[in-house]
Amino acid sequence: MTAGGTAPGGTVTGGTVKCVVWDIDNTLLTGVYLESGDEPPGADPVLAAVLAELGERGILHALASKNPPEAAAHTARVTGWRFAAAECGWGRKSDALTRIAATLGIAVDALAFVDDDPYERAEVTSALPGVLVLSPEEAAEAPGWPEFSPPVITAEARRRGEMYAERQRRQEAERAFGGTRDEFLASAGTQVTIAAATAADAPRLAELAARTRQFNSAAGRDVGAPGEGMTQGWFGGLLSAPDCDVVTVRLRDAFGDDGVVGGCVITRDAGTWTVPLLMMSCRAMGRGVIDALLAWLTRQASRAGAGGLRIPCVPDGRNVPLRLALAAAGFRVAERLPAGYERDLGTPLPALPGWVTAPGEAGPAPVTDGLRAFLAAATGRAELLHIPPTAALFGPPVGLDSLTGTLLLREIQRRFGVDVAGEDLNLDSLATLGTLAAFVAERARPGGGP
């Protein structure tokens, strides 16, 4: 059994466990699923309580079992738990763990593994030495261990299990979607909001500083004064420090609200902008967040007339994804020490997608945004601000009634001078905000209608 581990560079990686992967037979269940005939075994009451206790702390649960998939559904039912991932099959459990980590977008050594079978425990320990491997008896004690005790538990953390379920639905939708990633992000109603942090954000920022690895420029080291730690108090102090900005990045889309998924600290000294800490939850990976934050930093530093934009970045084995993102955003490794990345502010500035809201950015209001805002106001329903451009309007998933639909078409005529109804099209053929916006773009007269 290993608790955490030590990476080649000597960096302590032991942090808290993000996901516990559970065996089913004789572990979460009190017997063997396939040997129990018509009456599958029930849940182990002690471990079911551990599931709930750890879940409250924002720790995810997954299943890895040598069983048919029905066993996972049965286990979810009897434990009353919604598992973030389930791998059922007869392959190696270490492979199952690797796939679960990839599915959830977390590092393999942020997993713990619980199995009653000593062979399975040994197999995982030898293949994945970073994984914390436990017997069911040890798992029953786990809530008292530091590996299972995150220092800060925020609202985001408590919703983590739910967010991973939303993530699964999002990934399925993305696989089924034909276009590019950016088109998918737009169609999913993605909204990235960059804003100045307030005192209420300090706990979440401290949590991100403690938990993020793949997108953390400090690689787990303190960037504050020695011994101070990147605590709530440290972030709170920065909020009132001169020449220093702390920003948060929020993320939401039609599938769910992820809350604050990232943040950074910006200091200004003699015209140079420095970002001593930049971090993002790996949950937001692939959703345009880090690109948006780097593009916004570049645009704002350039507009402010800064002489340079530096992001000191402590390289370690785990923040490779951040360094790739920096390179993709036009940052280059600085010649001088300490190691860091610099962005040339003279080159053409990066664009910011329309779904990013940020200080200092006008934020274009595309036709779809305007139509959403109109629908929300006309119906008094704020949730209509989040209708995805590809969702059918006149039937599920949105189900607008014909009166509201007609109001929408009248409004399009008023704003853009396009008489949708006059084109002898019925509502169904203009099924989505996306098709309506395209229709408007094709026919709109400059200056709009009467």
Added chain:
Amino acid sequence: MTRAVPPGDLVDVWWFDTRAVTVGPAGRAELDQGERDRAEAFLFPADRHRYQVAHVMLRRVLAGYTGIPPGTLRLARALCPHCGAPGKPVLEPGAHTVPSFSLTHSGDQVVIAVAGRPVGVDVERGAARCVCSLAQVLHPADAAWVAGLAEPDRHEAIITCWVRAEAALKCTGQGIGHGLGGFPVRPGGTAGPAANGCAVRQLAAPEGYRAAVALAGARQPVLRAPAAARG
């Protein structure tokens, strides 16, 4: 014992407030696969709930008239007389009496009308903002009538005309996409079956809502308030 389908010019009108109805597993089990899929497909929980309440209650109401359990009733769609596309929901013919019915929902309200001959019903919550733009889709005579009113009376008049016209269209099963202004519907206007071959009657509705029922033929519908009509 089954409830008699209203004879002659009688119409039963059933109101349900979605805030007062919980749809549990038993209710959902009464829906057919198509209805369950449709419910699942809603993006926003409020819309899913309204849909489930409407369709579970529709089945329970129809079960009362036919004696067939809600989960066994088979619903189909009649074809639009104008374009032939599937439209108005109807009961599949069977060994039982087949009442005509119409279902509508808006905001928190679900309304079901049941009659012995074709019937249509519509309820609308007053829009949160100005609805004057809708005057353009009304019949010219109705548009002229509402144009003479000051806001917000004009808004109420527009919604009143809307529910009367939509009820008349739903009575014949003609899709609303073909236009709403083919006939005048304003209260106190042309009497008789001018409204799409229907007689239209305004319904008393909760605060903030407008509703109307339309019955095929020239004779005004008469409301037979069922004892338990308010769900």
